[in-house]
Amino acid sequence: MIDLDDTDRAILRALALEAGVSAGALGRRFGLSQPAAWRRVKRLEEAGVLAGVQVDVDRAALGFGVTVFLGVKLATKGRVSLEDFERAVAAIPEVQVIQHVLGLFDYRLRVVARDIADFERVLRRRIMTLPGVGNVEANVLLTEERRPGPLG
Missing domain, CATH: 1.10.10.10 (Winged helix-like DNA-binding domain superfamily/Winged helix DNA-binding domain)
Structure with missing residues (x-):
């Protein structure tokens, strides 16, 4: 450190x-x-404190007006490997972030879509058909405030 x-x-x-x-x-x-x-x-x-330069893309300017956070609980952990699920969900372009988490859900996904109808299409046709998907909970992002982090 x-x-x-x-x-x-x-x-x-x-x-x-x-x-x-x-x-x-x-x-x-x-x-x-x-x-x-x-x-x-x-x-x-x-020292590895700065790990790279990040560009923030204005998703709304590109036509992606809806961001949804999905909590995904796998139904059959023993039958589907986590790697298989991660590989399958990573192939969906609307999924921007995949987080393996502890708690009520196994994964937290950040999904972008053009509108709610587009999100519903992505959810029904792509995410719900992934191997091992059980329960899903969606939270639509209303506003976002960025903070630089725990730097004092």
Whole structure:
């Protein structure tokens, strides 16, 4: 684990909000020279704290106006391997995130669709026909607020 000071945490918060910000801009924002800011970012990358750059795609602008979180409980855990289920669900392009979780459900899926009718089609024709699917619970996303994470 790497020791982080307040400046490191501030840099991480800034990068979480705007991944493409330059080292020069980070330096000006936090009272560092451009090389000093670059060295801090490089150190965070080398320590594995920064694992990559992420681009946020505006799904609504692409015509995907509905996001649904699905809780999926497998009906026959012994008959269908988790790997088989994961492989099958990963082949569905509308499924953006697959999380294997503990609790009431075995999986949590983030599904995008053009509208509710499109989501119903994906649910009925693709997700409910997957091997081993038992109970499914859907939660439609109304709003989303992003936070940079537990950085102090």
